[in-house]
Amino acid sequence: MLHLQHIYANIVDIKNQVLGEEFIMKRFITLAIIASLVMSYTVPVMAIENTKKEYKQIKTEKVSPIQNKYEYINLAWWQSFNDDILNTYIIKAIENNKDLKMASLTIDEFYQNVVSQRSAQMPQVTAGFLPGYSDLGTGPSDSYAFPILASWELDIYGKNSNKTNSVRKLWESSILDERAAYISIASAVGSTYINVVKLDAQIDLQEDIVKLRKEIFEMMEISNREGLVSTSDLVKANQSYVIGVTNLTEMKKNRSKLLHQLAVLTGDSPNNIEEYARIDYKKLSFAGEIPVTVASEVIMQRPDYLKAEKMLEKAGIDVKIARKECLPAINLGGLMFFNAQNIGSLFTASNAIWGLGGGLLHPIFAGGRIKANLKSKKIAYEKSLKNYEKVNLTSMQEVNDTLVSINMDKEKLAKQKEVQALEQKDFELTKLKYAEGVIAKLDLNQKEENLLNVNKMVYSSEFDCMVDYISYYKAVGAKTL
Numbered sequence: 001m002l003h004l005q006h007i008y009a010n011i012v013d014i015k016n017q018v019l020g021e022e023f024i025m026k027r028f029i030t031l032a033i034i035a036s037l038v039m040s041y042t043v044p045v046m047a048i049e050n051t052k053k054e055y056k057q058i059k060t061e062k063v064s065p066i067q068n069k070y071e072y073i074n075l076a077w078w079q080s081f082n083d084d085i086l087n088t089y090i091i092k093a094i095e096n097n098k099d100l101k102m103a104s105l106t107i108d109e110f111y112q113n114v115v116s117q118r119s120a121q122m123p124q125v126t127a128g129f130l131p132g133y134s135d136l137g138t139g140p141s142d143s144y145a146f147p148i149l150a151s152w153e154l155d156i157y158g159k160n161s162n163k164t165n166s167v168r169k170l171w172e173s174s175i176l177d178e179r180a181a182y183i184s185i186a187s188a189v190g191s192t193y194i195n196v197v198k199l200d201a202q203i204d205l206q207e208d209i210v211k212l213r214k215e216i217f218e219m220m221e222i223s224n225r226e227g228l229v230s231t232s233d234l235v236k237a238n239q240s241y242v243i244g245v246t247n248l249t250e251m252k253k254n255r256s257k258l259l260h261q262l263a264v265l266t267g268d269s270p271n272n273i274e275e276y277a278r279i280d281y282k283k284l285s286f287a288g289e290i291p292v293t294v295a296s297e298v299i300m301q302r303p304d305y306l307k308a309e310k311m312l313e314k315a316g317i318d319v320k321i322a323r324k325e326c327l328p329a330i331n332l333g334g335l336m337f338f339n340a341q342n343i344g345s346l347f348t349a350s351n352a353i354w355g356l357g358g359g360l361l362h363p364i365f366a367g368g369r370i371k372a373n374l375k376s377k378k379i380a381y382e383k384s385l386k387n388y389e390k391v392n393l394t395s396m397q398e399v400n401d402t403l404v405s406i407n408m409d410k411e412k413l414a415k416q417k418e419v420q421a422l423e424q425k426d427f428e429l430t431k432l433k434y435a436e437g438v439i440a441k442l443d444l445n446q447k448e449e450n451l452l453n454v455n456k457m458v459y460s461s462e463f464d465c466m467v468d469y470i471s472y473y474k475a476v477g478a479k480t481l
Contacts, residue, residue: 070094072182074478078190080288081466083279086193089266093189096267100185103178110171117167121160123152144346146338153331159324162317169314173307180303180477185265187474191467192262193278198463199255201281205456206248212445212452213241219442281459286466290406294476299395302477308384308391315377315384322374328362395475402472409468413461416454423454 073094078087094100130145155161217237223229259273299305336354340346363370430447433439 069178069182072179072478073186074473077288077473077478078186080286081190081284082287083284085277085279086190089193089262090186090189092266092268093185094182097185097265098267100178100181103174103181107171107174107178110167110174114164114167114171117160118164120153121155121164123150125150141341143339143341144343146346148336150334151331152333153329156330157324157327159321159327162321162324166314166317166321169310169317173310173314176303176307176310180307183303183474183478186478187470189262189265190470190473192258192265194284194463194466194470196255196258196262196276197278197281197284198460199251199258200278201459201463202456203248203251203255204281205452205459206244206251209449209452210241210244210248212449213237213244216442216445217241219445281463284463284466286469288469290403290469290472292403294399294403298476298479299392299399301479302395302475305391305395305477308388312381312384312388315381318377319374319381322370322377325370325373326363328360330358330360332356332358398475399472402468402475406465406468406472409461409465413458413465416458416461420454420458423451427451 070091073090075087075090078090125148127146127148130147132143132145133140153160217234217240220229220234220237224231224234256273259276260270262276263270263273334354334356336352338346338348338352340348340351345351427447427450430439430444434441434444
């Protein structure tokens with residue numbers, strides 16, 4: 001901050017030597033009148049934010065274009081599903097998802113905050129133009145003034161530099177938030193798509209079940225009219241058919257909702273879900289490898305882990321800033337003032353006054369604000385440290401949870417496939433019995449329905465395993481290779 005009394009004294013001394021005290025008094029009366037005029041207008045001419053070297057450094061710090069952001073999601077890993085349609089949806093989401101666009105804009109916002117804070121380390125220069133009209137007893141006259149004001153807080157303790165670094169940590173954290181958003185959106189697209197394919201399988205099999213139940217009901221209806229089947233059994237068959245139709249409707253509803261969700265994730269309108277293609281559920285498979293254990297280095301590359309680390313670093317910097325707030329601030333300032341009755345002679349040496357000054361400000365009493373601020377920053381640092389430790393534990397938990405889910409679901413799937421093989425064999429034997437006339441068509445239909453239900457269970461478990469793989473991918477921050 002400039003010390004105006006000091007600058008004013010310098011100006012008076014200089015003008016006394018050149019023009020005399022009387023002339024100076026008239027000049028300052030004129031300035032007071034001009035400053036009070038409504039026509040006065042001040043325009044910032046220059047606020048030096050950085051040197052050319054620093055400016056180039058900021059430019060190179062900016063986030064890379066969209067094509068490099070595919071590295072966030074490890075696109076090669078998604079090739080393990082051998083499904084070009086799935087890859088297309090993920091790429092579409094990367095390019096069009098609204099949450100990702102907001103995450104990128106947040107980075108730009110924090111980037112501008114870094115530039116703004118860095119300007120506090122550099123001198124600030126302001127200029128203005130003050131036209132006016134005055135009457136000092138010798139007759140009315142026009143007057144023109146052009147002040148130039150400069151100020152610079154010397155950052156000898158590195159306080160402003162620390163503030164810039166603190167804001168920079170927020171910017172770096174926003175980049176990690178963006179990376180986490182990309183991984184999250186890719187995972188959501190993959191999981192939603194696989195669940196849609198899962199419902200395709202369930203709906204296909206459920207439609208076959210409904211057909212069988214309808215056929216069973218119709219046969220029992222005929223048998224009931226002939227007195228071969230009781231009315232109670234007929235009612236149960238009808239109830240089973242209605243439940244099958246209801247379940248089919250519920251599955252179709254859930255599939256439509258998931259398609260709506262997939263459309264929004266890819267930045268598309270939910271009205272276009274009829275155009276959303278899927279792979280045949282019988283062809284979808286995962287060819288990748290999931291490790292039994294995960295190295296700690298992989299967990300340490302998670303974006304939330306790295307962000308917690310950045311925020312801990314920021315909290316440490318904020319403590320340093322709070323300590324340096326107790327030290328005096330050293331300021332330099334300068335003023336050059338042009339004042340003339342004729343605008344043509346405004347910028348001449350005889351119409352110019354100038355001054356340089358400096359000052360040292362040290363807090364003496366602030367009502368405990370400085371001490372409280374330091375304590376607050378220390379508490380914030382402790383909270384950041386605890387959050388860093390929590391993220392570390394949570395990361396390990398999530399990875400371990402996904403590995404357990406994968407292993408358990410794979411084990412469950414293996415058992416279900418054994419049941420499926422037995423059920424298939426039983427159905428083939430039942431078909432032979434029906435062909436030989438040993439059993440009725442009703443018994444064959446019931447066996448076929450049992451097989452279809454087992455097939456539904458197996459497909460469901462297969463797709464659940466694929467969703468587990470995506471959960472693992474997200475848990476390790478897409479660093480799966």
